[in-house]
Amino acid sequence: MDQNRSPLIVYANFFSDVAVSFTAHDVLTEWAGQAPRKIWLLQPGDALVTPVAPSGAFRRYACELLGVPSESLKVMTSPPTTGLSMAEALHQAGLMGSLRGLVTARPGAELLPVVLDASTADLARRLGVAVAAYGPGGPSGSAVDAVYRFNTKSGFRALAAELGIRMPEGRVCEGPAVEATAAAMLRQYERVVVKPDRSAGGHGLYFLSRAETVPALLRNRLTGTWVVEERLDVVRPVSIQMHLDASGLRVVFSGEMRVQHGSYTGYVSPLSESGGTVTAELEQWGVALGHHLARSGYAGPYGVDAILAADGRLYATESNVRRTATTTAQFMASRLARAAGLDAPAWLLGRRRTRAPHGFKDAVRLLGRAGLSWASDPAGRAGGVVLYGDAPADGRSWRYAVLGSTRTAVVETEEALVAVMEFEDPLPQW
Template identity: 50%
Template sequence: MTTAHPSRPIVVFANFLSDLAVDLDEGQILMEWAQQAPRKAWLLRPGDVLVSPVPLGPEFLRYVCDLTRTTPETVTVVTVPPAGAVPLARAVEEAGLGEHVRTLAGDRGAALLPTALDASVIAFARRTGLAVHPYPTVEAAEDALKMTMLLNTKAGFRETVEPLGMRLPAGRLCRRPATEGVVRELLGEYGSVVVKPDRSAGGHGMRFISRDDVRGGVFPALDAIGGPEGIWVVEECLDVAESVSIQLEVTPSGTHALFSGAMRTAHGSFTGYASPLPPSCAHVADELEEWGKALGRHLAAHGYAGPFGLDGLVDAHGVLYANESNIRRTATTTPHAMVTRLTTDSANPHPAWSVGKGWAQRSLGFEEALARLQASRLAFDPERGEGVVLYADAPLDGRSWRYAVVGTTTEDVEAREAALADVLAFERR
């Protein structure tokens, strides 16, 4: 699981359906996230294999190969039929594709590159005789699993990072029966709180509760909270000016910062990202990196290798707070790898970039959307290293388009995003 492409071929294992970030009984949101699996095509090089829970459109695959200068016939895409809310490794086996993947990988001497390191990946690697990149053995990958699972929980994060010197919002851990009492107690000290399920990602499952919401002793916002055994975190709801993150990588030579930026959120849910950090919160960059490297050293001491992310919140006074960690490939890891790959030999080797999502007023096919970008001269230009990339294939509804914008400066990226909204006729939301 490294951002640098290994010297040997890889099996890009797009296991968005994993219990690492969200419990598997949250099947609907996992299957929604799995629709982004086509973006993993940007990692492919000759000899590589992509195992995807959703099909890739032929127009999209040609588009990716054109921009990455890869011959389509030199890569293989294995599409796994839907199997419900089960890990991708199990879906592969249920579809009878395990031997096919093993043969493809074995013929090339490839290793698995999972989106998330979980128990199902370890079991699949053992059954197929594959290594899990970048670990030297399957046993080494398994040794990292305990810490990986722990730090993808809200409780595990709080308990781990506070001794590492990170500043956290005031908060308490509790089980479901105690949640209302803890909410009442913290609302006595703070105007509002946020309630988070222990294992969640992208803001899924979060509830924001203010004193106004509990007049008369009623807690309507808590009605949807799950079973009695689950762990929840109740935290002070900060007056947030910016949501930020840094992505790092644990390697044999140490922990290295890769990039940082500002997250775009709506009601606590991730909607996009822009790198580098904007001037409004650039002052937290050093502290954010210091915290990230401290976490990386802790991960390395427990056997972890590869990329991870640390998210933070900057309050209205400019103070940084640690929010959560994502010990896996995140929603920005692959776009960053794509941007780096597309701009390395261009006139823009140190680009600013963003990822986002817009809703077209009417359904568009991939070729029509791309033709609009080309006609308006917004389409990515490999020589200049600038422009718009349709990085995740055509959406099922033809309207909810994910995109990346690459430019020379933050202002340049913002201008291109505004132009993109006009060209694809995005709704104003």
């Protein structure tokens, strides 16, 4: 634990208009279900402001693994409101007084949001609280603008062209022109993917080929900005995560994504090299993006997603100027491993369905009986499974992390986990 850092108010603002539009309320609600896992970021005296509260069982489990007294953490729940940012929902629910109380009780506290959107920057100013990674003056308007711009497909595509970052061939167009643009692209390429400009996690993608009929939805019924892009044959989807602050740029981690039908389902780090050039090129792109973000005044986490294509070359697909599904997991893995004397852990994330439903305590017992729970021994060996997220509503759609000393070790542990949890779907080949 960092005894010298300021107290944190972790602000799980999944209800934000940065990654997707507020009109995608169902998607935002689904993502908000991941908010309880932000508890892995907390130290004694910190607070979590969340649209979904962690269950008592998950909170006790996480705190026990972290060595943090559960009662030393404050959790405040902010009920979401359709069409509103989290900050606006807090105000509408009459919770601003309670939030000010959290700030007052933590002198020098910093606000750590999932994403620096306009409503969060305004909320921090009204509360008189610093945003983590920014000085007393807070984030500038240009920093917030950069967040909005580079969490769009078109914004990153334009910048990539300036910075010499390779991307698949593509065109930006408005909704009514999508069908014609896709038809023109399909005359040149065998397959294309149609992406909403503001989208994450595979939301709203359409995959088309010459042999298929264009879906009726694409026929002059779409609104907003879209990108139509050549769909390449993918060998591996990969990413790099970076951090930018007053001390400069640094690589936090890189790894390989699990993707099904365009949607993210898991991750493994570190990245297994192919030809020894993938990580180097990812870092080059991450540094180039970081220097541009620094000029805008942005500070905090960001990353670049990419694919290694069948032609042997790497192509960037998007940037994420925010915390992503992997940043909290990596922090958790490093935190647990460091306490166990493991300086550079390998780790993976999975999301899978069990044949039968389980409660959280039942799942913990299953892992314990099988000897798969995260643990370390006096010899410095450490590894095992962490139930990274809270119990799913259906008792079957579990999120988990596996930590270990090597990539091979975590993959082998996951194979054992399949039998213990009785997952329905087979493991992908890494």
